[in-house]
Amino acid sequence: MLELRNLHFAVDGDDGPEGGEKREIIRGINFTFEKGKFYAITGPNGSGKTTLAKLIMGINPASSGSILFDGQDITNLSITDRAKAGIAYSFQHPARFKGITFRELLNLATGIEEEEQLVSLLMRVGICPLDFLDKIVDAKLSGGEIKKIELATTIARNPKLAIYDEPDTGIDLWTIGPMVDLLKREQKNYGTTTIVVSHNKVFLEAADEILIINGGRIVFKGVLGEAMNLLNDMSICNFKSCCEGDDQNARCFR
Ligand SMILES: Nc1ncnc2c1ncn2[C@@H]1O[C@H](COP(=O)(O)OP(=O)(O)OP(=O)(O)O)[C@@H](O)[C@H]1O
Numbered sequence: 001m002l003e004l005r006n007l008h009f010a011v012d013g014d015d016g017p018e019g020g021e022k023r024e025i026i027r028g029i030n031f032t033f034e035k036g037k038f039y040a041i042t043g044p045n046g047s048g049k050t051t052l053a054k055l056i057m058g059i060n061p062a063s064s065g066s067i068l069f070d071g072q073d074i075t076n077l078s079i080t081d082r083a084k085a086g087i088a089y090s091f092q093h094p095a096r097f098k099g100i101t102f103r104e105l106l107n108l109a110t111g112i113e114e115e116e117q118l119v120s121l122l123m124r125v126g127i128c129p130l131d132f133l134d135k136i137v138d139a140k141l142s143g144g145e146i147k148k149i150e151l152a153t154t155i156a157r158n159p160k161l162a163i164y165d166e167p168d169t170g171i172d173l174w175t176i177g178p179m180v181d182l183l184k185r186e187q188k189n190y191g192t193t194t195i196v197v198s199h200n201k202v203f204l205e206a207a208d209e210i211l212i213i214n215g216g217r218i219v220f221k222g223v224l225g226e227a228m229n230l231l232n233d234m235s236i237c238n239f240k241s242c243c244e245g246d247d248q249n250a251r252c253f254r
Pocket of ligand 1: 011025043044045046047048049050051052
């Protein structure tokens with residue numbers, strides 16, 4: 001349903017007399033996501049996961065390569081046209097809007113105005129309608145509240161492909177389990193192809209397939225059991241060359 005063909009993304013470097021050479025962040029990714037499956041993308045900080053997710057949504061323009069969605073080449077389509085085609089994206093750091101309520105946001109995303117439908121939508125995504133519907137989606141919301149609203153708004157669009165960038169950022173311990181259950185339920189009930197960018201093992205456990213990205217390349221694709229060796233391997237750490245070496249205490253948090 002989603003095919004990435006030799007996908008590259010490069011940005012201008014910031015060193016050198018004329019702005020430096022291009023820096024390649026995504027380096028030739030080839031992968032086909034199958035309809036209705038749940039994928040987790042993980043990898044070290046700065047390895048290119050969010051960049052890849054944004055390439056799929058069209059937030060980043062591909063430098064070269066192509067993206068096919070349901071057989072259609074969407075490489076040059078705008079974000080809006082990709083959204084119309086059925087792709088939804090949930091940001092790691094969602095935008096906040098002064099003066100706009102969650103009700104209005106849902107209305108913009110889905111066209112639904114009727115109270116009963118809005119309430120049943122929120123029940124479906126496990127959010128208390130009484131508490132949330134008239135909240136203003138501004139800077140006063142807590143980190144967890146805005147993430148719940150972002151997730152609900154993504155699901156409410158009934159996308160064919162839902163991309164969640166670190167959905168558990170700021171989410172309390174009691175909500176992460178139900179959040180995983182919710183995304184699995186959406187996958188099962190609506191056939192939503194789901195891509196979650198995450199460092200959290202609960203999402204890796206929930207996934208049908210895991211991709212590990214490092215240095216802008218896919219270094220592993222497969223099931224969690226087979227990924228464990230690589231996930232436990234310090235050599236995948238991007239900062240290994242800065243530390244004191246394998247036999248010393250690297251003094252990092254891992
Ligand atoms: N538009 C851009 N211009 C310059 N550098 C960029 C741009 N987009 C991403 N980068 C850089 O590319 C690298 C990968 O970023 P990305 O956000 O994809 O990492 P990530 O794997 O999602 O990391 P994390 O786990 O920390 O969220 C980072 O070094 C980032 O600074």
